[in-house]
Amino acid sequence: MNQYDFQTIEKKWQKIWDDRKTFHAEIDYSKPKFYPLVEFPYPSGQGLHVGHPRPYTAMDIIARKRRLEGYNVLFPMGWDAFGLPTENFAIKNHIHPAEVTRKNVAHFKEQLKSLGLSFDWDREVNTTDPDYYKWTQWIFLQMFKAGLAYKSEMNVNWCTGCKCVLANEEVVNGVCERCGAPVIHKEKSQWMLKITAYAQRLLDDLKDVNYLDRIKSAQANWIGRSTGAEVDFSTTAGDTLTVYTTRPDTLFGATYMVISPEHPMIEKWSSIIQNMDEVKVYQAEAAKKSDFERTEINKEKTGVCLQGVKGINPVNNEEIPIYISDYVLTSYGTGAIMAVPAHDTRDWEFAKKFGIPMVEVVKGGDIEKEAFTDCATGVMVNSGFMTGMTVDEAKEAIKDWLEKTGKGRRKVNFKLRDWVFARQRYWGEPIPIVKCPKCGYVAIPESELPLRLPEVDSYTPTEDGESPLSKIDSFVNTTCPKCGGPAKRETDTMPQWAGSSWYFLRYTDPHNDKELASKEALDYWLPVDWYNGGMEHTTLHLLYSRFWHKFLYDQGVVPCKEPYLKRTSHGMVLGENGEKMSKSRGNVTNPDDIVRDYGADTLRLYEMFMGDFQSAAPWSMNSVRGCKRFLDRIWRLQSCVIDGDSYRPELEISFNKTIRKVSEDVETLKFNTAIAAMMSLLNEIEATGSINKKEYRDLLILLNPFAPHITEELFEEMGFGSPITSQSWVTYDPAKCVDATVEIAVQISGKVRARIQVPADIEAADAIALAKQDPKIAAAIEGKTIVKELYVKGKLVNIVAK
RNA sequence: GCGGGCAUGGUGGAAUGGCAGACACGUUGGUCUUAGGAACCAAUGCUUACAGCGUGCAAGUUCGAGUCUUGUUGCCCGCACCA
Numbered sequence: 087m088n089q090y091d092f093q094t095i096e097k098k099w100q101k102i103w104d105d106r107k108t109f110h111a112e113i114d115y116s117k118p119k120f121y122p123l124v125e126f127p128y129p130s131g132q133g134l135h136v137g138h139p140r141p142y143t144a145m146d147i148i149a150r151k152r153r154l155e156g157y158n159v160l161f162p163m164g165w166d167a168f169g170l171p172t173e174n175f176a177i178k179n180h181i182h183p184a185e186v187t188r189k190n191v192a193h194f195k196e197q198l199k200s201l202g203l204s205f206d207w208d209r210e211v212n213t214t215d216p217d218y219y220k221w222t223q224w225i226f227l228q229m230f231k232a233g234l235a236y237k238s239e240m241n242v243n244w245c246t247g248c249k250c251v252l253a254n255e256e257v258v259n260g261v262c263e264r265c266g267a268p269v270i271h272k273e274k275s276q277w278m279l280k281i282t283a284y285a286q287r288l289l290d291d292l293k294d295v296n297y298l299d300r301i302k303s304a305q306a307n308w309i310g311r312s313t314g315a316e317v318d319f320s321t322t323a324g325d326t327l328t329v330y331t332t333r334p335d336t337l338f339g340a341t342y343m344v345i346s347p348e349h350p351m352i353e354k355w356s357s358i359i360q361n362m363d364e365v366k367v368y369q370a371e372a373a374k375k376s377d378f379e380r381t382e383i384n385k386e387k388t389g390v391c392l393q394g395v396k397g398i399n400p401v402n403n404e405e406i407p408i409y410i411s412d413y414v415l416t417s418y419g420t421g422a423i424m425a426v427p428a429h430d431t432r433d434w435e436f437a438k439k440f441g442i443p444m445v446e447v448v449k450g451g452d453i454e455k456e457a458f459t460d461c462a463t464g465v466m467v468n469s470g471f472m473t474g475m476t477v478d479e480a481k482e483a484i485k486d487w488l489e490k491t492g493k494g495r496r497k498v499n500f501k502l503r504d505w506v507f508a509r510q511r512y513w514g515e516p517i518p519i520v521k522c523p524k525c526g527y528v529a530i531p532e533s534e535l536p537l538r539l540p541e542v543d544s545y546t547p548t549e550d551g552e553s554p555l556s557k558i559d560s561f562v563n564t565t566c567p568k569c570g571g572p573a574k575r576e577t578d579t580m581p582q583w584a585g586s587s588w589y590f591l592r593y594t595d596p597h598n599d600k601e602l603a604s605k606e607a608l609d610y611w612l613p614v615d616w617y618n619g620g621m622e623h624t625t626l627h628l629l630y631s632r633f634w635h636k637f638l639y640d641q642g643v644v645p646c647k648e649p650y651l652k653r654t655s656h657g658m659v660l661g662e663n664g665e666k667m668s669k670s671r672g673n674v675t676n677p678d679d680i681v682r683d684y685g686a687d688t689l690r691l692y693e694m695f696m697g698d699f700q701s702a703a704p705w706s707m708n709s710v711r712g713c714k715r716f717l718d719r720i721w722r723l724q725s726c727v728i729d730g731d732s733y734r735p736e737l738e739i740s741f742n743k744t745i746r747k748v749s750e751d752v753e754t755l756k757f758n759t760a761i762a763a764m765m766s767l768l769n770e771i772e773a774t775g776s777i778n779k780k781e782y783r784d785l786l787i788l789l790n791p792f793a794p795h796i797t798e799e800l801f802e803e804m805g806f807g808s809p810i811t812s813q814s815w816v817t818y819d820p821a822k823c824v825d826a827t828v829e830i831a832v833q834i835s836g837k838v839r840a841r842i843q844v845p846a847d848i849e850a851a852d853a854i855a856l857a858k859q860d861p862k863i864a865a866a867i868e869g870k871t872i873v874k875e876l877y878v879k880g881k882l883v884n885i886v887a888k
Numbered sequence: 889g890c891g892g893g894c895a896u897g898g899u900g901g902a903a904u905g906g907c908a909g910a911c912a913c914g915u916u917g918g919u920c921u922u923a924g925g926a927a928c929c930a931a932u933g934c935u936u937a938c939a940g941c942g943u944g945c946a947a948g949u950u951c952g953a954g955u956c957u958u959g960u961u962g963c964c965c966g967c968a969c970c971a
Contacts, residue, residue, distance in 0.1 A: 253969040625892095831906080
């Protein structure tokens with residue numbers, strides 16, 4: 087017997103798979119298709135992290151199992167390569183971002199290949215490749231033509247030191263991460279995508295997909311549908327202030343109004359607001375804070391009462407003060423609220439601080455102590471025609487009244503906001519739009535796609551906050567596609583999310599230069615059958631790509647409404663100390679070291695065995711060694727192989743049970759228990775002192791998806807025939823998964839008092855009778871009244887005695 | 889703050905409402921060995937051990953709760969320009 091020389095074996099099989107294109111997929115109508123997908127990585131300069139192989143190995147196991155089950159499997163990989171870190175690295179080291187990307191991709195690819203993942207590398211895509219982003223731009227143009235892309239004034243983070251727009255991540259505690267200068271909010275005209283037009287469908291169609299419940303609820307909450315009403319308040323200034331509320335029933339309790347510090351009405355009223363100086367100071371303060379800071383409930387409420395203008399409550403014509411406060415956001419609802427301190431927690435705190443009166447309109451709580459927000463039990467009081475109604479009745483009554491009187495209307499609102507689709511950065515897809523002084527924003531002709539990123543000398547954002555592209559005259563100056571007159575190109579680029587919103591479509595036909603993918607390929611491969619990715623992508627990437635997909639469905643480009651049939655999530659891999667792995671904490675493990683010292687099969691096995699796939703788990707070198715030990719034992723089995731073409735009787739049930747367990751557990755992502763079952767089986771095999779050929783062969787196939795290299799090598803070594811990749815998955819006989827006798831527990835009133843052996847198919851009455859014969863049980867129930875007797879098949883007998 | 893989640897031995901974790909701790913790691917003792925970060929064998933939740941106690945804490949439902957319900961504490965993740 088040779089040594090288990092994993093380095094040689096792994097290189098050998100990886101070369102065989104490459105040379106033979108073992109995992110290359112083509113359309114084949116004779117087989118059922120299966121399209122598993124993992125999130126393609128951002129090729130960072132740090133290289134692969136031990137967190138990457140966890141989801142990749144998991145889906146690889148499923149892909150390999152599906153192939154053995156006779157499916158035509160498309161398991162692709164690519165690179166989500168536009169982004170900030172590459173650009174920042176390029177700026178710092180004066181290397182072109184494309185060059186940085188090329189190096190990082192090469193490194194990542196080499197690392198991924200060393201793990202024996204069964205990707206179809208012929209279908210590799212890269213979002214920064216002009217042949218790819220041509221179609222990203224094409225999709226944007228279709229959205230523009232459909233009216234879903236528009237320009238709007240948006241707040242951006244503005245570094246007062248670098249004089250440039252910052253990503254949220256670059257803002258640390260209100261100052262610029264790089265230069266430490268204060269960061270303020272600044273209005274900027276930005277390209278937006280109208281994802282809100284799809285809000286209802288994105289919500290409704292969740293019922294048609296098989297996502298984990300927590301993913302569905304996270305998306306539903308992010309979309310944040312609420313039903314309520316818009317109410318028009320007139321003001322002493324003559325203008326109307328429209329508010330959105332989910333509690334129109336409390337309208338009689340509205341004792342003041344609050345508008346966001348950025349509300350446009352403030353500018354309009356600047357001549358009549360007597361304390362404009364105070365207002366301006368407050369606006370400047372608010373501009374420094376993020377939405378997150380502003381809506382924090384624990385913080386002290388702040389605000390300024392507008393002097394010189396009042397709102398008028400439409401139900402009772404009472405004049406009420408108008409405040410500006412940063413807890414009201416421009417981005418939600420109408421940017422103005424009616425405040426009902428008696429029945430809203432934030433309003434209550436604000437009113438307490440500013441000494442604003444409260445009016446109780448729903449009875450049931452103690453509004454002196456806290457706001458009473460319960461809708462289910464309260465009864466309306468002090469509310470004119472609604473007095474005496476339940477909250478639900480009042481909601482309907484007031485909405486009818488608002489619509490009848492024209493003072494308001496029913497309104498569905500979403501928390502979901504439109505997608506800011508422009509970055510003032512270099513390393514992204516150029517937005518294919520021209521601004522013509524005569525024609526406005528004009529799409530460039532599709533024949534001019536891809537609109538390539540021009541070469542620039544500096545990737546640093548410009549002093550005026552525009553993209554570096556704005557400095558390239560040859561790029562900027564062009565002619566209007568419509569009128570032929572002089573015009574200027576859009577110089578902003580798309581956010582990284584653009585390329586990742588449709589990459590799974592390109593995998594189906596990655597080299598097509600006529601369409602983003604052929605109809606035949608899309609019809610055959612879509613939808614993605616199973617998409618696994620991180621929980622952190624639930625509300626952005628996952629929602630964005632569903633939105634793009636639905637748009638493309640409406641355009642007749644893709645054949646199905648939803649891109650992903652099933653979505654699951656993996657947990658993070660933490661450092662050995664249980665903290666998030668990071669360079670600064672010094673707890674990073676490099677997968678290359680593990681592959682070199684223990685082998686890819688051990689790494690794969692450990693990543694799957696380390697804990698529940700869906701939860702975070704800390705790294706453990708000791709446990710890695712444990713997995714290596716298991717593979718060593720599998721290797722050594724070849725020294726005790728005996729003849730035999732069926733399972734030996736003493737192992738027959740164990741084999742059948744293990745095959746069933748592994749087959750089922752892989753489907754539910756319970757890789758850790760699947761591996762545990764194989765370890766148990768190995769323990770039993772070793773106890774017999776030998777293994778026969780049938781048993782070894784089946785064990786190797788069972789383990790193959792987890793540890794593909796060692797199992798292929800042993801399969802070949804043992805002369806079991808062609809590679810495992812062309813074998814069939816092992817099957818089990820349900821009838822042979824049952825033991826003849828089982829040990830059951832006997833409980834007295836729920837406490838275990840004895841254990842007895844019974845035939846597996848024993849009847850309840852017989853089991854109970856047998857239990858009572860046990861000396862301990864007989865003694866325990868003597869002289870007591872038996873209240874109840876239960877038998878749980880194959881598990882226990884419970885005798886309730888008094 | 890809002891949203892999602894988690895809490896079980898020395899460690900990672902198992903457990904369709906039915907015998908808590910599978911499977912590993914670690915530790916201890918032993919065998920073999922010139923040697924051991926090798927292999928093999930045995931033990932290993934805790935305690936005042938013929939028994940009792942144990943799944944963050946407090947209640948509840950049930951014949952029976954790690955699992956369901958309510959409350960509570962602590963921790964993790966996301967929050968829209970990181971990917």
